[in-house]
Amino acid sequence: MEKLLEVKGLKTSFDTHIGTVQAVRGIDLYLNKGEAIGIVGESGCGKSVSMMSIMRLLSSNGRLVDGEIMFDGKDISKIPENEMENIRGNKIGMIFQDPMTSLNPVLTIGAQLIEPLTKHKGMKKKEAIEEGIRMLKLVGIPSPEKRIKQYPHEFSGGMRQRAMIAMSLVCQPNLIIADEPTTALDVTIQAQILDLMKDLKDKLNTAIILITHDLGVVADLCSRIYVMYGGIIVEEGTDEDIFYRGRHPYTWGLLKSIPNPNSKLREKLIPIEGQPPDLFKPPVGCPFAERCEYTMKICIEKQPPLFDLETGHKAACWLCHKNAPKVDTPIRGEE
Known part of the structure; x- marks a missing residue:
């Protein structure tokens, strides 16, 4: 498959009055055309910052320290801002976390919907409105001719x-980057939104990057998953690799903290004890070492590389080393 996006060695930091936050500390990922991938992890692990770096939408104190962002064969990390403006909203779309704060409350939905069409596609206003109505209908909004004239507060979540x-x-x-697209929605609406994204991906062959802290959300939509922790990628692989053959203790922790719909027994959910690492002073070793029950001396002293396990399956854990002690994988099988 042809690669649409390839990120190599991405590092992003934020300068504050008390020091520099190393939010993203060198990640590699790729996305094929028409593919959907998931990036999962706790709040603060760097997944949203990574995508904002790709979009060049960092706050004023944020900076891209290092890395290459190849989009459709071109390194967009180094292009001028006016060229990036032609990519944002045109070739790369983004769904932000909270639509109520992301939408402009003083502009109608129609005004916000047709702006990209007039800016990027050069459409006349009447033509853009017709296309806006068509898009509202496509995403399942009833009475789009009426709704396009309304304001965000007149819409439900x-x-x-x-x-x-x-x-x-x-x-x-x-490409569409969806940053927690189901946050603050009830479970019925969550399912509808995910079904909608899956349907649009199949119809329009649009590639999707889904950012979430919930592994359950990525199960249906994504063919590959990246697990992030402490500003780095700690495991990557297919959905089956992550759910049934996961090798990193952090992945095990995420899986044990969500309900298992296949289990016939009443299982307790087990939270991950402890707190994420301080990214003002990131640990020299594995960022998960302080919270991991399998921590060894080398885990504290040296950050593990991404070990190749199978085709496309990698994990940054010293337990994957050939000389490491063997432990039972405490994740669920395909019951």
């Missing part, structure tokens, strides 16, 4: 999220 998806799709981008 689920409808605002659908409107955000319509805005990200309106220019028919090659």
Whole structure:
């Protein structure tokens, strides 16, 4: 498959009055055309910052320290801002976490929906409105001719999220980055939004990067998953690799903290004890060492590389070393 996006050695930091936060500490990932991948991890692990770095939407104190971001064969980490403006919203769309704060409350949905069409596609206003109505209909908003004239506060939470998806799709981008698209929605609406994204991916062949802290959300949509912790990728592989053959203790912890729908027994959910590492002073060893029950001396002294386990399956854990003690994998099988 042809690669659409390839990120190599991405590092992003934020300068504050008390020091520098090393939010992303060197990650590699790739995305094929028409593929959906997931990036999962706790809040603060660096997944959203990684995507904001790709979009060049960092706050004023944020900076891209190092790395290469190849999009459609071009390194967009070094292009001028005016060129990046032609990519954002046009070739790469983004669905932000909270549609109520991401949408402009003083502009109608229509005004916000047609702006990319007039800016990037050169459409006249009437033509852009017709296309906006078509997109609202495509994402399942009823009475789109009426709704396009309304303001964000007149939409329910689920409808605002659908409107955000319509805005990200309106220019028919090659890639959509969805940052926690189901946050603050009830489970029924969550399922509808995920089904909608899956349907649009299949119909339009749009590649998707789904950012979430919930492994359950990525199960249906994503073919490959990256697990992030402490600003680095600690495991990557197919959905089956992660769910049934996971090798990193942090991945095990994530899996043990979500319900198992296949279990016939009443199982307790087991939270991951402790706190994420301080990224003002990141640990020299494995960032998960202080919370891991399998920690060895080398885990504290040296950060593990990403060990190749199988085709495309990698894990940054010293337990994957050939000389490491063997431990039973405490994750669920395919019951």
